[in-house]
Amino acid sequence: MILSPERKEPMAIFQNPEGQKYLLGKLFVLTFFYLNFLYLIPNYYFKKQYITYFSSIIFCFLIVVLLPDSLIHKRPEVDHKPPAPAEFREPRSGKPEPDFDFKNDPGPMQGPRPSHFSFQLSQNLFLFLSALFLSLAIRINNRLRQTEQLRLNAELSYLKAQINPHFLFNTLNSIYSLAIIKSDLTPTAVVKLSGMMRYVISEADHQFVSLEKEINYIKDFIDLQRLRFDDSVTITFNVTGDITGWQIAPLILIAFIENAFKHGINAEESSLIKIDISIENDQLQFLVFNNKVTVDRAEESGGLGIENTKNRLHLLYPAKHNLVITDTPNSFSVSLTLNLV
Structure with a gap:
């Protein structure tokens, strides 16, 4: 009611024609x-039909400005009160007062008053432009956010599509090694692989999964590697803290573990792999260490895993992770801190 033509009595705006025009104009602006x-x-605007769009804007503006005046007509008003009885009109000085209308006198220092229509026009123009630019700003911002989200979803889908073949190739390689030596552990390895594949198929499409399931998947992967290498490699795997109730991106840690087994195992050399996962408050601390050994160059091809995971970390945990990779001539280690909330 700040800009209302009736400021003294708010309810009078519903009875005064000018107040009715005021309310109707604001209703039209809101509708626009x-x-x-x-x-x-x-x-029209997003489809680049600018002529149609701005023609519609001009048409709407004319409606907002002109339609209230055409719908509501000003009632005739009595500008002068009936003259008071003579005994009450006697001047103090004894002289008759001039019949002068101070109400309509502009005064010596004032020009003609601006018309109500020009005031209403400027007011409606301001509100109309505010509604125009505010709706444009909100809609364009929403569109940019949707476009960015679609881009992220497409990129994540592409990255996840790389995970399954990479995982399957490495795991089948492990089982193949057991089958070559006709190990009795081959059926157990197949069962482990079956459980891991079930997890990948059912959970990898989700943006986040249970941390407990993810760690069980990692445990199965490590057990599968232990079946493959028996006691020729020292492998330690420790989990501390409460892992229940937390969510994590699926397969976000496994690439670093796969890399450790890929570059840190040689039956003819001393091989050590350490994997530690700890949960404290709302943070996950993940550490993988392996000493470097001589590996077959044919197995070094690829390298999608770590780069893939780096990209996923930037997409899923922006400003919520800290990754430190230490690569020395004799060892390779990964330290990752994730904020789980």
Whole structure:
């Protein structure tokens, strides 16, 4: 009611024609906001039909400005009160007062008063432009956010599509090694692989999964590697802290573990792999260490795993992770801190 033509009595705005025009104009501006936001912008502006869009804007503006005046007509008013009885009109000085209308006198220092229509026009123009630019700003911002989200989803889908073949190749390689030596542990390895594949197929499409399931998947992977290498490699795996109730991106840690087994195992050399996972408060601390050994160059090809995981970390945990990779001539280690909330 700040800009209302009736400021003294708020309810008078509903009885005064000018107040009714005021309210109707504001109602038209509000209607235009939603019309522009929900229909004009997505159907014309985003489709680059600018002539149709701005023609519609001009048409809406004319409606907002002109229609209230055409719908509501000003009632005739009595500008002068009936003259008071003579005994009450006797001047103090004894002289008759001049019949002068101070109400309509502009005064010596004032020009003609601006018309109410020009005031109403400027007011409606301001509100109309505010509604126009506000609806445009909100809609364009929403569109940019949706576009960015679609881009992230497409990139994540591409990265996840790389995970399954990479995982399957490395795991089948392990089982193949057991089958070559006709190990009695081959059936157990197949069962482990079956459980891991079930997890990958059912959970990898989700953006986040249970941390407990993810750690069980890692445990199965490590057990499979132990079946493959028996006691020729020292492998330690420790989990501390409460892992229940937390969520994590699926297969976000396994690439670093696969890399350790890929570059840190040689039956003819001393091989050591250490994997530690700890949960404290809302942070996950992940550490993988392996000493470097001589490996077959044919197995060094690829390298999708770690780069893939780096990209996923930047997409899923922006400003919520800290990754430190230490590569020395004799060892390789990964330290990752994840904020789980």
